[in-house]
Amino acid sequence: MLQDAAGKQHMHAGSRARVVSLSPPLTELMFDLDLGWKLAGRTSGCVEPAGQVEQINLVGTTKKIDVMALAELGPSHVLVNIDDTPPSLVQEITGLGVEVIITQCQGPEDNVGLYDLIGDIFGAVEQAESLTEVLQQEITAARLSAAERPVKKVIYLTWKNPWLTVSDNTYTANMLSLTGLQILGGDGKGRYPEIEINRALLAQADLLLFGNEPFQFEDEDMEDFQLEYGVGSKPQLAIIDGRSLAWCGKRAVEGLRELSQLAAAL
Secondary structure, X not given: OEEOOOOOEEOOOOOOOOEEEOOHHHHHHHHHOOOHHHEEEEOOOOOOXXXXXXXXXXXXXXXXXXXXXXXXXXXXXXXEEOOOOOHHHHHHHHOOOOEEEEEOOOOHHHHHHHHHHHHHHHOOHHHHHHHHHHHHHHHHHHHHHHHOOOOEEEEEEOEOOOOEOOOOOOHHHHHHHHOOEXXXXXXXXXXXXXXXXXXXXXXXXXXXXXXXXXXXXXXHHHHHHHHHHOOOOOXXXXXXXXXXXXXXXXXXHHHHXXXXXXXXXX
Protein backbone atom coordinates (compact mmCIF):
# COMPACT_ATOMS: atom_id res chain seq x y z
CA MET A 1 0.00 0.00 0.00
CA LEU A 2 1.18 3.51 -0.81
CA GLN A 3 0.32 6.56 1.30
CA ASP A 4 -0.25 10.05 -0.08
CA ALA A 5 0.15 13.44 1.63
CA ALA A 6 -3.28 13.17 3.26
CA GLY A 7 -2.48 9.76 4.73
CA LYS A 8 -4.72 7.94 2.26
CA GLN A 9 -3.61 4.49 1.15
CA HIS A 10 -3.41 3.63 -2.54
CA MET A 11 -2.98 0.40 -4.49
CA HIS A 12 -0.83 -0.11 -7.56
CA ALA A 13 -2.89 1.01 -10.55
CA GLY A 14 -3.59 -1.28 -13.45
CA SER A 15 -2.25 -0.77 -16.95
CA ARG A 16 -5.53 0.84 -18.00
CA ALA A 17 -5.36 3.68 -15.48
CA ARG A 18 -6.76 6.97 -16.79
CA VAL A 19 -5.46 10.03 -14.97
CA VAL A 20 -6.67 13.61 -14.71
CA SER A 21 -4.18 16.09 -13.27
CA LEU A 22 -5.40 19.27 -11.59
CA SER A 23 -1.87 20.50 -10.85
CA PRO A 24 0.55 21.88 -13.48
CA PRO A 25 3.67 20.49 -11.73
CA LEU A 26 2.09 17.04 -11.44
CA THR A 27 1.12 17.07 -15.11
CA GLU A 28 4.73 17.81 -16.01
CA LEU A 29 5.97 15.14 -13.60
CA MET A 30 3.81 12.50 -15.28
CA PHE A 31 5.68 13.20 -18.51
CA ASP A 32 9.05 13.20 -16.74
CA LEU A 33 8.18 9.72 -15.46
CA ASP A 34 7.20 8.60 -18.98
CA LEU A 35 3.57 8.43 -17.88
CA GLY A 36 2.15 11.23 -20.00
CA TRP A 37 0.24 8.74 -22.14
CA LYS A 38 -1.95 7.92 -19.13
CA LEU A 39 -3.26 11.50 -18.86
CA ALA A 40 -6.85 11.90 -19.97
CA GLY A 41 -7.41 15.41 -18.60
CA ARG A 42 -5.68 18.54 -17.36
CA THR A 43 -6.35 22.14 -16.38
CA SER A 44 -5.68 25.16 -18.58
CA GLY A 45 -2.71 25.92 -16.32
CA CYS A 46 -1.10 22.59 -17.22
CA VAL A 47 0.96 23.91 -20.12
CA GLU A 48 4.19 21.96 -19.67
CA PRO A 49 5.75 20.17 -21.36
CA ALA A 50 4.80 22.42 -24.25
CA GLY A 51 4.08 20.56 -27.43
CA GLN A 52 2.93 17.45 -25.56
CA VAL A 53 0.02 18.51 -23.34
CA GLU A 54 -2.05 20.27 -25.96
CA GLN A 55 -3.88 17.14 -27.06
CA ILE A 56 -5.04 16.34 -23.51
CA ASN A 57 -8.64 17.27 -22.65
CA LEU A 58 -9.28 20.35 -20.51
CA VAL A 59 -11.44 20.17 -17.38
CA GLY A 60 -11.30 23.84 -16.37
CA THR A 61 -8.80 26.19 -14.79
CA THR A 62 -6.60 25.52 -11.78
CA LYS A 63 -9.06 27.52 -9.67
CA LYS A 64 -12.36 26.36 -11.20
CA ILE A 65 -12.84 22.76 -12.26
CA ASP A 66 -15.75 21.54 -14.40
CA VAL A 67 -16.55 18.40 -12.43
CA MET A 68 -19.00 17.14 -15.06
CA ALA A 69 -16.36 17.47 -17.79
CA LEU A 70 -13.95 15.59 -15.54
CA ALA A 71 -16.48 12.83 -14.88
CA GLU A 72 -17.19 12.40 -18.60
CA LEU A 73 -13.54 11.48 -19.16
CA GLY A 74 -13.99 8.43 -16.94
CA PRO A 75 -10.76 8.78 -14.96
CA SER A 76 -9.59 6.13 -12.53
CA HIS A 77 -7.34 8.61 -10.69
CA VAL A 78 -7.13 12.36 -10.16
CA LEU A 79 -3.90 14.08 -9.07
CA VAL A 80 -4.20 17.14 -6.83
CA ASN A 81 -1.98 19.35 -4.71
CA ILE A 82 -3.16 19.84 -1.13
CA ASP A 83 -2.39 23.58 -1.22
CA ASP A 84 -4.31 24.32 -4.41
CA THR A 85 -7.32 22.01 -4.44
CA PRO A 86 -9.99 22.71 -1.80
CA PRO A 87 -11.17 19.76 0.33
CA SER A 88 -14.74 20.26 -0.91
CA LEU A 89 -13.62 19.58 -4.49
CA VAL A 90 -11.66 16.52 -3.39
CA GLN A 91 -14.80 15.19 -1.70
CA GLU A 92 -16.91 15.89 -4.77
CA ILE A 93 -14.52 14.04 -7.06
CA THR A 94 -14.20 11.16 -4.59
CA GLY A 95 -18.00 10.96 -4.59
CA LEU A 96 -17.83 10.13 -8.29
CA GLY A 97 -15.98 6.95 -7.40
CA VAL A 98 -12.64 8.32 -8.57
CA GLU A 99 -9.45 7.72 -6.61
CA VAL A 100 -7.90 11.07 -5.64
CA ILE A 101 -4.16 11.18 -4.97
CA ILE A 102 -3.30 14.14 -2.74
CA THR A 103 0.26 15.47 -2.89
CA GLN A 104 2.27 18.12 -1.07
CA CYS A 105 5.91 19.18 -1.22
CA GLN A 106 7.06 21.55 1.50
CA GLY A 107 10.67 21.54 0.38
CA PRO A 108 12.90 20.08 -2.36
CA GLU A 109 13.62 16.93 -0.34
CA ASP A 110 9.93 16.01 -0.43
CA ASN A 111 10.18 15.42 -4.17
CA VAL A 112 11.81 12.05 -3.45
CA GLY A 113 8.63 10.80 -1.79
CA LEU A 114 6.55 12.30 -4.58
CA TYR A 115 8.58 10.55 -7.29
CA ASP A 116 8.23 7.27 -5.41
CA LEU A 117 4.48 7.69 -4.84
CA ILE A 118 3.56 8.47 -8.45
CA GLY A 119 6.11 6.04 -9.86
CA ASP A 120 4.96 3.18 -7.66
CA ILE A 121 1.25 3.71 -8.25
CA PHE A 122 1.52 3.93 -12.03
CA GLY A 123 4.37 1.53 -12.72
CA ALA A 124 7.32 3.86 -13.30
CA VAL A 125 9.62 2.74 -10.48
CA GLU A 126 12.84 2.84 -12.51
CA GLN A 127 12.07 6.32 -13.85
CA ALA A 128 11.35 7.53 -10.30
CA GLU A 129 14.64 6.10 -9.08
CA SER A 130 16.51 7.90 -11.85
CA LEU A 131 14.91 11.24 -10.98
CA THR A 132 15.67 10.65 -7.31
CA GLU A 133 19.34 9.97 -7.97
CA VAL A 134 19.78 13.20 -9.92
CA LEU A 135 17.86 15.25 -7.34
CA GLN A 136 19.75 13.85 -4.36
CA GLN A 137 23.06 14.65 -6.05
CA GLU A 138 21.91 18.25 -6.57
CA ILE A 139 20.65 18.57 -2.98
CA THR A 140 23.98 17.30 -1.64
CA ALA A 141 25.93 19.68 -3.89
CA ALA A 142 23.73 22.62 -2.86
CA ARG A 143 24.19 21.91 0.84
CA LEU A 144 27.94 21.54 0.54
CA SER A 145 28.20 24.75 -1.42
CA ALA A 146 26.02 26.63 1.07
CA ALA A 147 28.11 25.39 3.99
CA GLU A 148 31.21 27.03 2.51
CA ARG A 149 29.85 30.59 2.65
CA PRO A 150 27.90 32.82 5.04
CA VAL A 151 24.13 32.96 4.72
CA LYS A 152 22.99 35.65 2.29
CA LYS A 153 19.72 37.55 2.53
CA VAL A 154 17.33 37.74 -0.40
CA ILE A 155 14.15 39.60 -1.31
CA TYR A 156 12.05 37.38 -3.56
CA LEU A 157 9.31 39.12 -5.58
CA THR A 158 6.56 37.17 -7.31
CA TRP A 159 4.17 40.03 -8.20
CA LYS A 160 4.09 43.82 -8.60
CA ASN A 161 1.44 46.45 -7.85
CA PRO A 162 1.43 45.46 -5.06
CA TRP A 163 4.76 43.79 -4.45
CA LEU A 164 4.24 40.24 -3.22
CA THR A 165 6.74 37.74 -1.87
CA VAL A 166 6.41 34.18 -0.53
CA SER A 167 5.98 33.25 3.11
CA ASP A 168 8.71 31.64 5.18
CA ASN A 169 7.05 28.21 5.21
CA THR A 170 6.57 27.74 1.47
CA TYR A 171 8.31 25.38 -0.92
CA THR A 172 10.04 28.35 -2.57
CA ALA A 173 11.39 29.69 0.72
CA ASN A 174 12.75 26.25 1.58
CA MET A 175 14.43 26.02 -1.83
CA LEU A 176 16.14 29.31 -1.10
CA SER A 177 17.10 28.22 2.42
CA LEU A 178 18.73 24.99 1.27
CA THR A 179 21.09 26.98 -0.95
CA GLY A 180 22.05 29.38 1.86
CA LEU A 181 19.65 32.19 0.99
CA GLN A 182 17.49 33.60 3.78
CA ILE A 183 14.25 35.21 2.58
CA LEU A 184 13.32 38.68 3.85
CA GLY A 185 9.75 39.89 4.36
CA GLY A 186 8.20 36.44 4.31
CA ASP A 187 6.54 36.75 7.71
CA GLY A 188 3.33 38.39 6.47
CA LYS A 189 -0.13 36.86 6.18
CA GLY A 190 -0.85 34.06 3.72
CA ARG A 191 1.38 32.17 1.32
CA TYR A 192 2.03 35.31 -0.76
CA PRO A 193 2.22 38.24 1.64
CA GLU A 194 2.50 41.81 0.49
CA ILE A 195 5.95 43.23 1.13
CA GLU A 196 6.85 46.88 1.70
CA ILE A 197 9.94 47.86 -0.23
CA ASN A 198 11.89 50.51 1.65
CA ARG A 199 15.44 51.67 2.21
CA ALA A 200 15.85 49.70 5.44
CA LEU A 201 14.78 46.43 3.86
CA LEU A 202 16.98 46.93 0.81
CA ALA A 203 19.96 47.65 3.06
CA GLN A 204 19.64 44.15 4.54
CA ALA A 205 19.44 42.35 1.20
CA ASP A 206 22.35 40.86 -0.72
CA LEU A 207 20.18 39.68 -3.60
CA LEU A 208 16.81 40.68 -5.05
CA LEU A 209 15.14 38.05 -7.21
CA PHE A 210 12.23 38.62 -9.58
CA GLY A 211 10.49 35.28 -9.97
CA ASN A 212 8.80 35.36 -13.37
CA GLU A 213 5.90 33.12 -12.34
CA PRO A 214 3.08 34.03 -12.07
CA PHE A 215 4.07 37.63 -12.99
CA GLN A 216 6.20 37.80 -16.10
CA PHE A 217 9.00 40.11 -15.00
CA GLU A 218 11.25 41.50 -17.72
CA ASP A 219 14.51 43.48 -17.74
CA GLU A 220 12.64 46.79 -17.86
CA ASP A 221 10.89 45.87 -14.59
CA MET A 222 14.29 45.58 -12.92
CA GLU A 223 15.42 48.85 -14.44
CA ASP A 224 12.27 50.62 -13.24
CA PHE A 225 12.79 49.13 -9.78
CA GLN A 226 16.37 50.42 -9.62
CA LEU A 227 15.26 53.91 -10.60
CA GLU A 228 12.28 53.99 -8.23
CA TYR A 229 14.19 52.79 -5.18
CA GLY A 230 17.65 54.11 -5.96
CA VAL A 231 19.27 50.67 -6.04
CA GLY A 232 22.93 50.58 -6.96
CA SER A 233 25.22 47.56 -6.92
CA LYS A 234 23.69 46.17 -3.72
CA PRO A 235 21.51 44.24 -3.61
CA GLN A 236 22.24 42.46 -6.86
CA LEU A 237 19.16 42.05 -9.06
CA ALA A 238 18.24 39.04 -11.18
CA ILE A 239 15.25 37.46 -12.89
CA ILE A 240 14.77 33.76 -12.19
CA ASP A 241 12.33 31.13 -13.46
CA GLY A 242 9.74 31.10 -10.70
CA ARG A 243 8.50 27.66 -11.72
CA SER A 244 11.91 26.16 -10.94
CA LEU A 245 11.52 27.47 -7.40
CA ALA A 246 7.81 26.79 -6.91
CA TRP A 247 6.97 23.67 -8.92
CA CYS A 248 7.59 20.28 -7.40
CA GLY A 249 9.00 17.59 -9.66
CA LYS A 250 12.09 17.49 -11.81
CA ARG A 251 12.37 21.29 -11.91
CA ALA A 252 13.81 21.25 -8.39
CA VAL A 253 17.14 20.16 -9.86
CA GLU A 254 17.37 23.18 -12.15
CA GLY A 255 16.14 25.52 -9.42
CA LEU A 256 18.71 24.38 -6.85
CA ARG A 257 21.51 24.60 -9.39
CA GLU A 258 20.61 28.13 -10.45
CA LEU A 259 20.17 29.34 -6.88
CA SER A 260 23.53 27.89 -5.84
CA GLN A 261 25.23 29.66 -8.72
CA LEU A 262 23.60 32.98 -7.82
CA ALA A 263 24.52 32.60 -4.14
CA ALA A 264 28.11 31.66 -4.90
CA ALA A 265 28.50 34.73 -7.14
CA LEU A 266 27.50 37.20 -4.41
